[in-house]
Amino acid sequence: MKMNCIIVDDSNIQxxxxxxxxxxxxxxxxxxxxxxxxxxxxxxxxxKIDLIFLDIEMPIITGFDLLESLHDPPQVILITGKAEYxxxxxxxxVTDYLxxxxxxxxxxxxxxxxxxxxxxxxxxxxxxxxxxxxxNLKKHKVFLNEIKWIEALGDYxxxxxxxxxxxxxxxxxxxxxxxxxxxxxxxxxxxxxxxxKVDRYNSREVEVSGTKLPLSRNRKARLAEILGK
Numbered sequence: 406m407k408m409n410c411i412i413v414d415d416s417n418i419q420x421x422x423x424x425x426x427x428x429x430x431x432x433x434x435x436x437x438x439x440x441x442x443x444x445x446x447x448x449x450x451x452x453k454i455d456l457i458f459l460d461i462e463m464p465i466i467t468g469f470d471l472l473e474s475l476h477d478p479p480q481v482i483l484i485t486g487k488a489e490y491x492x493x494x495x496x497x498x499v500t501d502y503l504x505x506x507x508x509x510x511x512x513x514x515x516x517x518x519x520x521x522x523x524x525x526x527x528x529x530x531x532x533x534x535x536x537x538x539x540x541n542l543k544k545h546k547v548f549l550n551e552i553k554w555i556e557a558l559g560d561y562x563x564x565x566x567x568x569x570x571x572x573x574x575x576x577x578x579x580x581x582x583x584x585x586x587x588x589x590x591x592x593x594x595x596x597x598x599x600x601x602k603v604d605r606y607n608s609r610e611v612e613v614s615g616t617k618l619p620l621s622r623n624r625k626a627r628l629a630e631i632l633g634k
Contacts, residue, residue, distance in 0.1 A: 407434045408432060409456070410435060411435070411438065411449075411454055412427070413439045415464060417440075419460065433516065442470060455479050459481050460485065462486070481497070481500060483502045484505060500519045535547060536584075545571055551568070553598075554616075555589075555597040557594065561575065562577060587600075592611055592619075593620060602614045611628070
């Protein structure tokens with residue numbers, strides 16, 4: 406699980422130091438660096454960021470000012486040269502607070518805290534990300550991230566998950582409407598796939614979790630557009 410992160414600091418030297426620590430941490434992916442808070446705020450509008458390494462003391466707009474301007478900020482690890490900011494920092498529900506110069510040991514501790522919070526949030530989100538289906542007169546709770554594909558079986562559909570196959574009385578069309586279109590796609594009259602499970606594809610078939618499924622000719626362009634290939 407990699408966390409996308411950015412650095413916001415007006416000091417080139419400090420940005421370089423933090424970037425070096427990030428690049429030596431396999432669980433972090435450095436997406437961008439910003440020399441001021443305004444650039445960072447604009448960047449956050451177009452990038453999905455999980456963690457900000459944020460300097461407090463910056464000209465015009467401080468790190469605290471930036472946090473106050475964000476409606477739903479990602480996790481934040483504040484970095485500063487002044488210890489007196491520590492108490493105020495935690496009023497902003499930051500993940501951690503690092504004092505300059507940042508040691509690799511203390512950096513690792515802060516990152517581990519961020520990863521733990523990220524995992525808890527992700528698990529909670531996945532727990533809410535489900536549908537209920539009726540099979541054999543029983544209601545089943547099915548997590549969307551566990552579905553690999555849905556297959557047409559006459560008057561029924563078969564949900565193929567990581568653990569089992571669940572037979573549900575439904576048409577493909579009506580079941581397709583139950584699924585989020587940004588995560589699932591109908592690639593053939595008989596198959597709907599979980600886009601996150603796609604291993605590879607060509608003009609005739611899609612490999613999903615190691616299984617090859619047929620791809621309709623008129624769906625290939627749409628699949629390529631969605632997967633960005």
